[in-house]
Amino acid sequence: MEKPFRRRDLLGIRSLSAAEINGILDTAESFSEINAREIKKVPTLRGKTVINLFFENSTRTRTSFELAAKRLSADAVNISISSSSVSKGETLLDTALNLDAMQPDCIVVRHSSAGVPHQLAKVSKAAVVNAGDGANEHPTQALLDAMTIREHKKKIKGLNVAIVGDIIHSRVARSNIHLLTKLGAKVKVAGPGTLVPSDFQHLVEKDLEVCNHVEDAIRGADVVMILRIQRERQDSAYFPTLREYSIHYGLTNDRLNLAKKDAIVLHPGPMNRGIEIASDVADSSRSLILDQVKYGVTVRMAVLYLATGGATADRSDTNN
Amino acid sequence: MTDENSLVEKSRIMDSARMKRAVSRLASEIVEENHGAKELYIVGIRRRGVPLAERIVDKIESLEGVRPLYGIIDITLYRDDLSTVGANPVVNRTELNEDIDGKIIVLVDDVLYTGRTIRAAMDQLMDFGRPKKVQLAVLIDRGREHRELPIQADFVGKLVPTKQAEIIRVMLKEYDDIEAVGIFERP
Numbered sequence: 001m002e003k004p005f006r007r008r009d010l011l012g013i014r015s016l017s018a019a020e021i022n023g024i025l026d027t028a029e030s031f032s033e034i035n036a037r038e039i040k041k042v043p044t045l046r047g048k049t050v051i052n053l054f055f056e057n058s059t060r061t062r063t064s065f066e067l068a069a070k071r072l073s074a075d076a077v078n079i080s081i082s083s084s085s086v087s088k089g090e091t092l093l094d095t096a097l098n099l100d101a102m103q104p105d106c107i108v109v110r111h112s113s114a115g116v117p118h119q120l121a122k123v124s125k126a127a128v129v130n131a132g133d134g135a136n137e138h139p140t141q142a143l144l145d146a147m148t149i150r151e152h153k154k155k156i157k158g159l160n161v162a163i164v165g166d167i168i169h170s171r172v173a174r175s176n177i178h179l180l181t182k183l184g185a186k187v188k189v190a191g192p193g194t195l196v197p198s199d200f201q202h203l204v205e206k207d208l209e210v211c212n213h214v215e216d217a218i219r220g221a222d223v224v225m226i227l228r229i230q231r232e233r234q235d236s237a238y239f240p241t242l243r244e245y246s247i248h249y250g251l252t253n254d255r256l257n258l259a260k261k262d263a264i265v266l267h268p269g270p271m272n273r274g275i276e277i278a279s280d281v282a283d284s285s286r287s288l289i290l291d292q293v294k295y296g297v298t299v300r301m302a303v304l305y306l307a308t309g310g311a312t313a314d315r316s317d318t319n320n
Numbered sequence: 321m322t323d324e325n326s327l328v329e330k331s332r333i334m335d336s337a338r339m340k341r342a343v344s345r346l347a348s349e350i351v352e353e354n355h356g357a358k359e360l361y362i363v364g365i366r367r368r369g370v371p372l373a374e375r376i377v378d379k380i381e382s383l384e385g386v387r388p389l390y391g392i393i394d395i396t397l398y399r400d401d402l403s404t405v406g407a408n409p410v411v412n413r414t415e416l417n418e419d420i421d422g423k424i425i426v427l428v429d430d431v432l433y434t435g436r437t438i439r440a441a442m443d444q445l446m447d448f449g450r451p452k453k454v455q456l457a458v459l460i461d462r463g464r465e466h467r468e469l470p471i472q473a474d475f476v477g478k479l480v481p482t483k484q485a486e487i488i489r490v491m492l493k494e495y496d497d498i499e500a501v502g503i504f505e506r507p
Contacts, residue, residue, distance in 0.1 A: 006407045023410075030394065030411040039447045042397040072397075302411075305397075309408025 005306050009121045009128040012137035013178040021146070021179060028147055028295070028302035034071060035297060045074035048105040048308050052078045053095075054131070055111040060269055060293065061131050061140075065108050068300035074105070074308075092116065093123060100124045105308045109133075127307040135169050141268055142175035144299040146183070148292050149223055152264055157184035162217040162259070164249060165227030165276055166195045166238070172268045173227060174203065181207045190217035191227075191249060194238040214249050221259040225266045226251050229276045242275050252278045256286070264288050327487060327504040333480055336499035339459070342477035343372065346457050347379035349475050354424050357381075359452065360388035361423040365395060365441050366412050368430035371494040372459055376428060389423065391416040398440035414444065421449040426475075430490035432458040435471035460488055460501060 005020040005027075013021065034042055050069040052062050062078060069076035081095065090098075092111075096119075099107060106127045109117050114134035121128040132138040149156055161180050167173045167189050180187050181204045189196055190211040201208045211217040218224055229245060239245045256263065265277075265287040273279045281287060334342065351357055357380050364373030370392055381387040394412040402408060427441050438456060445451060457475035462482045464472070480503070482488060487504040491497075 027411050030413045033414055034397075037448065042447070043443070044397040044402060305408055305411070309402065 008307060009117070009130075010139050010303050010307055011117050011121060011128065011130050013139045013142050013175045013182070014137065016178075016182070018182045018184075021143070021182060024143055024299070024302055024306065025147055025150060027306060028143070028299045031301045031305070032295070032298045034301070035294070040071050041073060042071070043073045044305060045069070045072040045105075045308060048072075048074040049103070050074045050076045050106045050108060050304060050308075051099055051102075051104045051126075052076060052131075053081065053099065053107055053109045054079065055081045055109075055116070056132070058110055058131070060296070061110065064293070064296040065129075065131060065140075065300050065304075067297050068304055069106075071297070072301055072304060074304065077104075092119065096120050096123050100126060106304060129303055129307055132171055134171065135174070136171055137175045137178075138171040138268075139175050140296070140300055140303055141172050142179040143303070144292055144296040145172075145176055145225065145266055145268070146179055147295040147299055148266060148288050149264070151291070151295070152288065153222060156180065159185045159222040160220055160260075161185050161187045161223040161225060162221040163187060163189045163225045163227065164214055164217060164251065165191050166229055167191050167200065167227070168195050168197055169230060170227050176225065177204055177208055181205075185223075188217040188221070190214045192239045192245070214255065215258055218251075218255055219258045221263055223264055223266060224251060224256065224259055225268075226271075226277050228268065228270065229272055231272065242272075246275045250274075250276055250278060251281050253281055253284075256281055266292060269293070326507060327489070328507050329502045330486070330505050332500060332502050333460070333478065333488075334501040339477075339499055339501065342459060343375045344379055346459075346475050346477055347376045347383060350376065350426055350455075350457060351380055351383055353455075353474070357384040357386045357388045359422070359424045361391065361418065361420060361425050361451070362388050363391045363393055363416070363425055363427050363441075363445070365393050365427060365429040365437060368490050368492055368495065369428045371492045372430060372490075373428035376426075376457065389418045391418065391420075393427070393441050393444055395437055395440035395444060398444045400436060400440070416448050419449060420445065420451045422452050424453045424455065425451045426455045426457050428457050430459050430492075431488050432456070432461045432471075432473050432476075433466050433488075435467045435469040438471045439469050459490055462488060 005023045052065050066076045104126045108129045108131050110131040111133050114136035116133050117128050117130040130139055163173050177187050186207045188209045188211050200210050267289050362373050362377050364370035377390045392415040394414045396409055396411045455474040458473045459477040461473050461476045461479045489502055489504055491500050493499050
């Protein structure tokens with residue numbers, strides 16, 4: 001039998017096996033029924049406490065984790081630290097130790113620096129779930145993307161996936177590349193030369209290709225994943241103007257027509273309509289952006305359930 | 321978890337013919353008790369309650385000419401021992417696609433032992449609505465002395481008083497090579 005996910009922390013996709021990933025996705029599939037009930041709540045994590053520790057702004061991910069915890073009957077506490085103790089001089093380690101002293105069962109953490117969840121996992125007795133660390137990983141996003149793909153394509157193995165946009169700064173891209181190649185998909189990435197590292201194919205052992213033109217990545221794709229252009233980086237001169245970006249790299253119907261007829265479009269949100277994705281594409285039946293949000297809650301329920309479960313779950317390796 | 325392969329079979333309680341007759345009798349008793357199949361909703365408890373429930377549904381259909389509603393419950397999320405069982409167990413899907421309000425629910429499981437599984441199943445049912453009645457049908461009842469909750473079965477295939485060290489295994493062709501019920505022990 002395949003070894004299912006038995007870790008205490010979810011720090012990234014990179015250190016997971018295909019069996020562990022499939023185990024999480026299967027669990028999520030079982031959970032999806034709960035969100036369709038009239039009473040969307042099960043008593044499973046009653047008495048457990050989940051702290052959402054967000055050092056970066058987030059609405060979607062934080063709400064999604066909060067709903068996931070509440071639907072499992074856990075108590076969820078949200079802390080946004082952009083302007084609290086850290087600005088008063090407290091170190092990350094002290095913040096973590098203080099939270100740990102309140103004995104939470106799980107800490108969901110987002111931070112602008114890569115590796116923060118891993119550091120936290122070393123000192124905390126609680127399970128740690130990475131909700132995005134710098135440009136490193138965003139594992140639950142990749143899992144919900146995979147779930148969306150699986151629901152619509154019934155498989156992941158053998159699919160061609162194009163990831164388009166700001167690859168270099170994207171934790172979503174990295175987690176997705178790890179996940180998709182582990183499950184046997186072929187991934188092509190494309191975007192402005194300044195935003196796609198030319199030697200990026202070395203991130204994984206195989207099945208990752210860097211394309212010079214967006215069209216080359218999209219041609220024949222089963223899945224087109226569009227990344228958000230981070231407008232806040234616009235003055236850093238990665239590309240001349242938003243308008244130029246949209247002309248050369250934006251997903252229009254013409255570009256999408258290069259993909260397979262039944263190709264699906266994903267976007268991790270929040271999207272900039274008319275920049276990285278044309279409005280008519282975003283609103284078309286091929287766009288599964290709202291499905292992604294829906295499955296986000298389900299996947300996070302599965303992750304919280306698996307990570308907080310029982311007394312003997314393994315402590316994850318923290319060197320991932 | 322018990323390694324099922326290391327168990328030694330002490331005695332065989334039912335072969336496939338006897339199981340078939342027991343299931344038929346359960347189906348007739350359910351129909352008789354409830355005056356037909358009209359409001360019946362047969363719900364199998366994962367895992368081995370599911371094939372048994374399917375067989376009861378088929379039998380009721382052949383008896384009454386009406387196919388009762390049918391669903392599946394996975395009780396994992398309602399277990400009372402999640403904090404002690406080690407890593408969290410695998411969750412499978414609950415499938416109650418028809419409204420349970422006002423229906424007569426018959427929960428079906430292979431073995432009634434402590435009653436805790438049934439408690440979990442009932443709690444889950446109540447999250448789905450307000451059934452008119454909930455009844456319990458089991459293929460094997462291990463006897464009242466093992467019960468840890470005030471729960472009894474309405475329909476019993478066979479009452480088998482057992483010792484605590486003994487393990488009852490209901491083997492079904494859906495999951496096992498054979499159809500049989502046996503008493504097993506750890507070597």
